[in-house]
Amino acid sequence: MSNAMRTPAGAINVERYQGAVAEGRFRRLWNANAPGYLFLLPWLIGFFGLTLGPALISLYLSFTDFDMLQSPRWVGMANYVRIATADPKFSAAMHVTLTYVVFSVPFKLTFALLVAMALNRGLRGLTFYRAIFYLPSLLGGSVAIAVLWRQLFASDGLVNAALSQVGIEGPSWISHPNYSIYTLVALSVWQFGSPMIIFLAGLRQIPQDMYEAASLDGASKFRQFYKITLPLLTPVIFFNAVVQTIDAFKAFTPAFIISGGTGGPINSTLFYTLYLYQEAFGNFRMGYASALAWILVLIIAVFTAFSFLTSRYWVHYDD
Amino acid sequence: MTEMTASVTAARPPSDITKRSLPASLIIHALLIAASLLMVYPLLWMVSASVRPETEIFSSTSLIPSSIDFSSYARGWVGLDVSFGRFFWNSLVISLLVVAGNVIACSLTAFAFARLRFAGRNFWFAIMLGTLMIPYHVTLIPQYVLFLNLGWVNTILPLVVPKFLASDAFFIFLMVQFFRGIPRELDEAAMMDGCSAWRIYWKIMLPLSLPVLATAAIFSFIWTWDDFFGPLIYLNDMNTYTIQLGLRTFVDSTSASDWGGLFAMSTLTLVPVFFFFLFFQRLLIEGIATTGMKR
Numbered sequence: 003m004s005n006a007m008r009t010p011a012g013a014i015n016v017e018r019y020q021g022a023v024a025e026g027r028f029r030r031l032w033n034a035n036a037p038g039y040l041f042l043l044p045w046l047i048g049f050f051g052l053t054l055g056p057a058l059i060s061l062y063l064s065f066t067d068f069d070m071l072q073s074p075r076w077v078g079m080a081n082y083v084r085i086a087t088a089d090p091k092f093s094a095a096m097h098v099t100l101t102y103v104v105f106s107v108p109f110k111l112t113f114a115l116l117v118a119m120a121l122n123r124g125l126r127g128l129t130f131y132r133a134i135f136y137l138p139s140l141l142g143g144s145v146a147i148a149v150l151w152r153q154l155f156a157s158d159g160l161v162n163a164a165l166s167q168v169g170i171e172g173p174s175w176i177s178h179p180n181y182s183i184y185t186l187v188a189l190s191v192w193q194f195g196s197p198m199i200i201f202l203a204g205l206r207q208i209p210q211d212m213y214e215a216a217s218l219d220g221a222s223k224f225r226q227f228y229k230i231t232l233p234l235l236t237p238v239i240f241f242n243a244v245v246q247t248i249d250a251f252k253a254f255t256p257a258f259i260i261s262g263g264t265g266g267p268i269n270s271t272l273f274y275t276l277y278l279y280q281e282a283f284g285n286f287r288m289g290y291a292s293a294l295a296w297i298l299v300l301i302i303a304v305f306t307a308f309s310f311l312t313s314r315y316w317v318h319y320d321d
Numbered sequence: 322m323t324e325m326t327a328s329v330t331a332a333r334p335p336s337d338i339t340k341r342s343l344p345a346s347l348i349i350h351a352l353l354i355a356a357s358l359l360m361v362y363p364l365l366w367m368v369s370a371s372v373r374p375e376t377e378i379f380s381s382t383s384l385i386p387s388s389i390d391f392s393s394y395a396r397g398w399v400g401l402d403v404s405f406g407r408f409f410w411n412s413l414v415i416s417l418l419v420v421a422g423n424v425i426a427c428s429l430t431a432f433a434f435a436r437l438r439f440a441g442r443n444f445w446f447a448i449m450l451g452t453l454m455i456p457y458h459v460t461l462i463p464q465y466v467l468f469l470n471l472g473w474v475n476t477i478l479p480l481v482v483p484k485f486l487a488s489d490a491f492f493i494f495l496m497v498q499f500f501r502g503i504p505r506e507l508d509e510a511a512m513m514d515g516c517s518a519w520r521i522y523w524k525i526m527l528p529l530s531l532p533v534l535a536t537a538a539i540f541s542f543i544w545t546w547d548d549f550f551g552p553l554i555y556l557n558d559m560n561t562y563t564i565q566l567g568l569r570t571f572v573d574s575t576s577a578s579d580w581g582g583l584f585a586m587s588t589l590t591l592v593p594v595f596f597f598f599l600f601f602q603r604l605l606i607e608g609i610a611t612t613g614m615k616r
Binding site for chain 1: 346349353356361366426429430432439440448449452455459466485519522543554572580584587590594606610
């Protein structure tokens, strides 16, 4: 206790006392919190300067016409109205992206699960197989792989050379609007390695004695898969599905390289992000591109919310 | 650490190796080998195409060239106005700076969230997790305008500076998880002895966290090396191009004429990633398995 408290109440003393308390409180607050905020400082600057600020500005820009030369001109909902009603390229991009998501994600997850189950048997050489299957996932995002893919599915490419050996004359996959998107689906499925590794980790969590008990009771392998593996794996399946779907919505590089940045032939590989890029950095319609970005966020958010809402009907957590 | 990786590294009981019949196991191996071959065939073919005589590239699906010829590498290396050496150097500088930025800034942030008590910690932590879900497209255009006004376009700054501001929330999350697994007694005792937060971070936390720092560093390097979108937007002068942009320009400029050179340069861009993979496979796979990193 300080002396200030014991002195009879006089204006000066009280002020001094309150000042001392305030100063003490401030110092205590500072001492307690300063280290935390000092450590957070770089992140806080980044959060306000590079995330929150830009996100708010982007929301504002989405209601404007902005070509980077003149200052943004407010147009209200015009960008969104045009996206919804009068932009054939938007619907093309949406169609391409949804096709990609709907075909690539289920195939990728199925392969990932099948291979993970084949590997999860205490096989010799597990590390080797795991590495080989994971390698394409790690290399897959690079330009070199997209270049390679473009060659594989060219009319005189490797796939058609292989097909011709069994007497089939393959089409020109890359330059045919009906097939081009599926070459990109194939590229995505080829990279099933990282969901496979997550499945492997999940499979290892399933207690082995459940299978032993089931086979003692005479349950077939199929029944064991259906009644034990699948239900216990649903949290991992859910996780993989959400992550891969969000990723598929954001795909960019392969479509850009394979179509030479055009999204052709006839917009058949015009991924959503590619269209956004063209609008922003090709046509300098920054306001319109911002609206496109927010639509993408909305779609991803709706999809994620929907997944989480439905998940309680099929995802089992044991707690 | 142990808490995170236990599930992955836990050995399975040896009993189920011995239980299976020999034929079943042979069939599985045969299937897996066939599938592995299919997986790596395109990659091997590309490497083999890069050393094949030009006339032979499309004539066979075989992996073994009739003669080995490295001239495609020499041709491709100088195939553009700026040589691939320049692109490699640019990529290397950017990747190493990004690694430094991510490791330093994310570990500082993660340390605050995992080990320090301060008012508003939970609030900021929730915000940080929220940023994980925001696609970069939303901030892309204002960030571009910002960097353009700062005069940073055509420099490496837009690709590097954000990393020093802990913009990769994913790595923060990864490190928070790891830091939380380190026994609290360590820094509590140090705190009692009058150790400052900085010393605890520097002398206790970082040395104990080398595995997670290495995982973050390796993924940072590989993702930055492979990044195409960032450089595509911010680098327009060929002297500043990264290896990915260089390769894409090479594709456009040669189109169908120099396939040998194209495959040679493609192979070269994959070499660093491949070596990281070879040496750090375990770290990479554990990183994926415990955290569900994409790619």
